[in-house]
Amino acid sequence: MAKMQIQLKVNNRDVEVLAEPRTLLIHLLREHLHLTGPHIGCDTSHCGACTVDLDGRSVKSCTVFAAQADGGEIITIEGIANPDGSLHALQEAFREHHGLQCGFCTPGMITRAYRLLRENPDPSEDEIRRGISGNLCRCTGYQNIVKAIRVAADQMKPTREAAE
Amino acid sequence: MIPASFDYHRPSTIGDAVELLVRHGDEARVLAGGHSLIPMMKLRMATPSHLVDLQAIADLRGIREENGAIIVGAMTTQRELIESTLLAERCPIIGEAALQIADPQVRYCGTLGGNVANGDPGNDMPAIMQALDASYQVIGRGGGREVPAREFYEAPFFTALGDDEILVSVRIPAPAEGHGYAYEKQKRKVGDYATAAAAVVLTMSGGTCKSAVVTLTNVGGTPLVVEAAASALVGTAVDERAIDEAVTQAKAVADPASDGRGPADFRRHVAGVMTRRAIVRALERAR
Numbered sequence: 001m002a003k004m005q006i007q008l009k010v011n012n013r014d015v016e017v018l019a020e021p022r023t024l025l026i027h028l029l030r031e032h033l034h035l036t037g038p039h040i041g042c043d044t045s046h047c048g049a050c051t052v053d054l055d056g057r058s059v060k061s062c063t064v065f066a067a068q069a070d071g072g073e074i075i076t077i078e079g080i081a082n083p084d085g086s087l088h089a090l091q092e093a094f095r096e097h098h099g100l101q102c103g104f105c106t107p108g109m110i111t112r113a114y115r116l117l118r119e120n121p122d123p124s125e126d127e128i129r130r131g132i133s134g135n136l137c138r139c140t141g142y143q144n145i146v147k148a149i150r151v152a153a154d155q156m157k158p159t160r161e162a163a164e
Numbered sequence: 165m166i167p168a169s170f171d172y173h174r175p176s177t178i179g180d181a182v183e184l185l186v187r188h189g190d191e192a193r194v195l196a197g198g199h200s201l202i203p204m205m206k207l208r209m210a211t212p213s214h215l216v217d218l219q220a221i222a223d224l225r226g227i228r229e230e231n232g233a234i235i236v237g238a239m240t241t242q243r244e245l246i247e248s249t250l251l252a253e254r255c256p257i258i259g260e261a262a263l264q265i266a267d268p269q270v271r272y273c274g275t276l277g278g279n280v281a282n283g284d285p286g287n288d289m290p291a292i293m294q295a296l297d298a299s300y301q302v303i304g305r306g307g308g309r310e311v312p313a314r315e316f317y318e319a320p321f322f323t324a325l326g327d328d329e330i331l332v333s334v335r336i337p338a339p340a341e342g343h344g345y346a347y348e349k350q351k352r353k354v355g356d357y358a359t360a361a362a363a364v365v366l367t368m369s370g371g372t373c374k375s376a377v378v379t380l381t382n383v384g385g386t387p388l389v390v391e392a393a394a395s396a397l398v399g400t401a402v403d404e405r406a407i408d409e410a411v412t413q414a415k416a417v418a419d420p421a422s423d424g425r426g427p428a429d430f431r432r433h434v435a436g437v438m439t440r441r442a443i444v445r446a447l448e449r450a451r
Contacts, residue, residue, distance in 0.1 A: 004172065021172035021215070044203060046355055048269060057243075063202045067172040068195070068217055076208070081248075089399055112269070127225035131355045134267025 006070045010035070011079025017066070023088055025061035025069050026050045029076060037077035037107040043134070048135030052076045058115045062136070076109035090114060090148070099148030101139035109135050111151045121160060122153060142159035149158040167205035174217045178303055178332060179226070181216050186305050186327045188214040194330055195219075196239060196278035199270050200287075225252060226333055234309060234336040242266075243277060254338050257345040257365065261292045264349045264361075264405025280313070281331040283323040283386075286357030291379040291387035292347060293438075294362040298336040306327035307348070317386035343367050344450025346442040349381070350434050352425060357384040359425040360435035362414065364396060364442040369449040372398045376411060377441070383418035383435045390417045393439065402447045407440060414439040 006017045010033060014015045017032045029052065041049030045063040052061045053075035069115055090110050093099065100106045109132060116123065116131040123131060124127045128146050137145060185192050192214035195201060205288065205338035215370035218224055224239035227248050234255055236245070245251060245262040250261055263278070265271060265288050279289040293300075293313035300311050305328045313334075316324045323329060337424040339345070361381035366373045378393035392413035400406035419433035 002171075007248045020169065022169050024166075024206075045199060045270065048267070051269060058224070058269045059273060060269045065172070065198070065202070065215075066195055067174075068198065068219065070174075098230075126364075131268060134269040 004042055004067060004070075006066050008071075009071060009073040010068075011075060012021075016033065019066055021065065021067045024058075025052070025054075025064040025066045025074075028066040029061060029074070035076050035078050038111070039105040039107060041104065041108075044126070045107075046136065047105070047111060048107050048132075051135060052110045053111055053115055056115070057116075058112045058134075064065040075111065075114070077111055079109060082084045088114070088152075089159075090117070093155060094145070094150040097144050097148040097151055099140070099145045105135060105137045105139075109137065109145060117149070117153055118154040121151070121156065123149065165206035167202070168208055168211040170213050172215050172217065176219050176220045176222075176223055177308040178330060181218060181221060181330055182304060182328060184214065184216045185330070188252075189329050192216055196275040196281075197241065197270075197272050197273035198278075199232050199266070200278060200282050200284060206227065211335045213341055218277075218330070222362055224421050229254070229338070232338055236276055236334045237338065238275060238333055240283070240329050242271035242276070242279070243268075245272070249256075255296065255336060256335075257292060257295070257339075257363065258289075260271050260345070261288050261347040261349075261363070264347065264351075265287060270355070276333050276334060279301075280316075280334065281325055283317060283319075283321040285320050285385055285387065286382045288347070288381055288398065290348065291361065291363050291381040293334060293336070293375045294387050295365045295378070295379045296336050296339065296391050298334050300331050301333045301335060302329045302331050310335070314389055320385045338441045339365060340367050342451035344446035344448070346445035346449065348438040348442040348445070349434060355403055356425075360418065360420065360431050360438050362435065362438040362442040364439070364441075365404070366446050368402070369419075370448070371401050373400055378414060378439060380418055380435055380439070382413060383420040383431060388417055390439075392411060392415045393416070398444065402443065406442050410443060411440050413435045 039049040041047035045060045050061045193212035195217045225237040242262040294336045298313045350359045363379045366376040376394040376397040378390040380388040393410040396409035415436040418432045418435040
């Protein structure tokens with residue numbers, strides 16, 4: 001069971017890690033790359049705290065082998081902020097609208113919302129709720145999370161229109 | 165939770181993948197989306213020494229129409245099923261069912277092939293494939309063969325698929341224009357398997373039911389085709405009496421276990437409710 005070289009682009013940085021094939025992506029990120037933003041919540045693919053973006057898909061990194069991601073591009077919560085270091089509209093909106101209490105689910109929640117808004121820049125409340133249905137929050141009751149995502153969508157609209 | 169060690173393979177052709185299965189026998193497992201196998205490996209209920217990841221095999225992807233049938237590559241994800249305009253137009257029950265599987269993250273990974281080949285009675289697609297009279301194309305050491313979905317499932321996690329075989333695609337006869345369809349699933353929460361679920365596909369002509377199929381998910385060791393429920397509908401106007409009879413037949417065939425989703429009697433009751441709802445909604449949709 002030889003170790004293998006795993007090449008990834010993580011938060012826009014090329015990395016190469018020597019790891020056992022059985023290494024889960026969440027462990028590679030947290031323990032090899034010291035990106036401790038993605039959390040291990042349930043470790044059974046239910047809670048979504050470990051959600052990261054892999055090749056344009058939101059995935060639960062506790063249920064993906066790092067080997068499967070070999071050659072892929074990953075975004076974690078550490079890579080969500082704007083290039084100048086200012087908070088992403090989603091991060092700003094979660095802060096402004098109390099989209100978190102204990103904060104444990106927040107990295108997964110924001111990383112998932114990031115992909116959701118890429119795919120659907122103007123989601124209804126119902127679409128937001130369905131879109132984050134793979135992410136559990138045991139504090140907020142979701143109300144402010146949904147509100148924060150909706151506010152972020154509005155905030156991102158001018159930037160999007162400028163880009164078009 | 166850390167799985168047992170294994171060697172990882174990522175072949176780029178079906179032939180290479182079969183070759184790996186032949187070489188390593190029952191020490192090897194194929195990996196599709198991984199959302200059934202990886203949890204089992206983390207619990208060490210599955211400990212393959214060789215994992216054959218199918219993600220790089222282009223021939224296992226895509227949805228296309230061919231000679232009146234819809235061919236779906238085994239590695240097509242649930243999300244791709246939901247987004248497919250071809251399926252939305254020709255066979256919408258597949259997208260409707262896929263949307264009821266797990267959650268968005270899991271649907272980006274989970275595949276049709278994995279869902280139907282795993283043999284888990286909780287999986288939703290087997291009953292859908294049986295309702296559509298689909299067949300599975302499998303390739304192994306001795307070449308290819310086609311197995312009807314209705315003959316594929318033997319017992320929980322036991323299927324007609326051989327150790328050296330890979331399910332490469334699903335062939336679905338395109339349902340008749342104007343057919344009615346519905347998949348009704350009761351689950352306790354997002355991500356759960358069905359307490360009970362029912363698929364119905366039917367065609368109507370001049371107010372009379374010309375054909376019908378009723379199948380059930382997760383109320384037996386395999387998906388169930390309820391022929392007597394279909395017979396109760398065909399030739400009728402699908403009126404209240406015919407529906408009552410179909411529901412009675414579905415409940416008679418359902419044989420659920422008592423588990424965290426409820427006692428057997430309750431789950432059988434739910435199978436009846438899902439059957440009724442699916443028939444009513446399929447009828448509304450039929451033209």
